[in-house]
Amino acid sequence: MEKLNDIIFYSIEKSIKTYRQFAQKNISKAGIEITIDQWLVLKTIEEDNSISQKDIATKTFKDVASITRIIELLVQKGYLSRNLKSQDRRRFDLTLTKEGNTIIDKMQPYIQINRTQALKNITDEEIKNLHSILSRITANIS
Amino acid sequence: MEKLNDIIFYSIEKSIKTYRQFAQKNISKAGIEITIDQWLVLKTIEEDNSISQKDIATKTFKDVASITRIIELLVQKGYLSRNLKSQDRRRFDLTLTKEGNTIIDKMQPYIQINRTQALKNITDEEIKNLHSILSRITANIS
DNA sequence: TTTATTTTATTGATATATCAATTATATTTG
DNA sequence: CAAATATAATTGATATATCAATAAAATAAA
CATH class of the missing domain: 1.20.5 (Single alpha-helices involved in coiled-coils or other helix-helix interfaces)
Structure with missing residues (x-):
């Protein structure tokens, strides 16, 4: 090889x-006691609290089964409340609790710092390039 | 966001x-009944059959615990034999069985095809670029 | 409107990721 | 050499990934 x-x-x-x-x-x-994946799901719901679990899965490149389990943990931890939607009883209303909002706020600076450090010596041009190449690779095999 | x-x-x-x-x-x-991760570990052992599990972990960007479990599955499936090393009894001699070698051979063309299709319209220049950017990102956070 | 189909989410099984604790052996040090 | 330390691998616990089967509800078709 x-x-x-x-x-x-x-x-x-x-x-x-x-x-x-x-x-x-x-x-x-x-x-901060949350996993990156749990944060990502929480953040996705914060941005659009009428989103379906299926669409969360798509948006985060995860499986619907994983989303079910991650949401379960977020509810257990008290970051998220989940209630059946009256309009479509297959789906759930997902809403961040006060604690959920708090943890999102607490995370924000770290997310920023992480990204900045990772991309320290990378130019905007290079990032654009990276995007372009990666999205072509993804398209080739989708 | x-x-x-x-x-x-x-x-x-x-x-x-x-x-x-x-x-x-x-x-x-x-x-072919093998996972990509199992194949990767098997392939790594094929290339260097005196490698330690710790080094397999490093080489495949995995955890030693994962390697233990993947190797256990490879042994169960009959692709790998595992015996204590006499020189260092903390370690194992890992050897591909006949079936292990067979499956590696059977995999080869598919690996090739997969890579080719994924990189269909990507130039060598771009791949070199990608490597360079990604390795700088990795270095920034290592 | 009943039936068929589709959509949304859950659950079970198995594989992998990660962390911490543990075991066994090897190496270093006093 | 004996004790301390380091190394290699395993195991347990929990989280996530993936696939398949299932359940429940909504929608489309007959």
């Missing part, structure tokens, strides 16, 4: 895994 | 998740 590092998919995987670990470690170190 | 798609980490995550699903689907469709 070609050298692992020469294979672009390993580079991609390595960077995203490293970023996730880095981000999670900073959050945990700050004493 | 900025649009999800504008955030480079989502692009990265999306592309690698899409690729994994695409690759796994093609493998399964071909009737």
Whole structure:
């Protein structure tokens, strides 16, 4: 086999895994008790509180089954309230609680710092480039 | 929040998740009963059969605990044999069985096809670029 | 309107990720 | 050498990923 590092998919995987670990470690170190994935789902609901779980899944590149379980944890932790929608009883009304809003606010600066540090010496041009290439790869296999 | 798609980490995550699903689907469709992760570990051992589980973990960007479990499955499936090393009894000798070698061979063309299709309209220049940017991001947060 | 189909979400099973604690062995140090 | 330390791997607990099967409700079709 070609050298692992020469294979672009390993580079991609390595960077995203490293970023996730880095981000999670900073959050945990700050004493915030939430996972990156839980935050992502919470943030998605905050932005659009009429969104369906199916659409949360699509938006976060996750599976609907994972979303069900993550939401369950967010409800347990008291960050989210979940109630059947009267208009469509297959779906749920998802609303952030006060604690949910608080944790989102608390997270914001860390998210910012994480991104800034990760992209320290990368130009806007390069980011645009990265986007372009990655989206073509994604399109090729979708 | 900025649009999800504008955030480079989502692009990265999306592309690698899409690729994994695409690759796994093609493998399964071909009737090959192995996961991409199991294959990756098997392939790593094939390349260096004196490698430690710790080093397999590093090389595949995985956790040693995951490696233990993946190896357990590979042994169960009959693709790998595992024996204590006499020189260092904390470690194991890991050797591909005949079936292990067979499945590696069977996989090879699909791996090739998957990569080719994913990188269809991407130039060597762009891949080099991608490597460069991603490795700088990884370095920034390591 | 009854039946068929589609959509939304849940659940179970299995694989993997991560962290912490533990075990066994090897190496270093006093 | 004996004790302390370091290393390799395993195990348990919890979170997430994926697939398949199922349930419940909504919508479309007969």
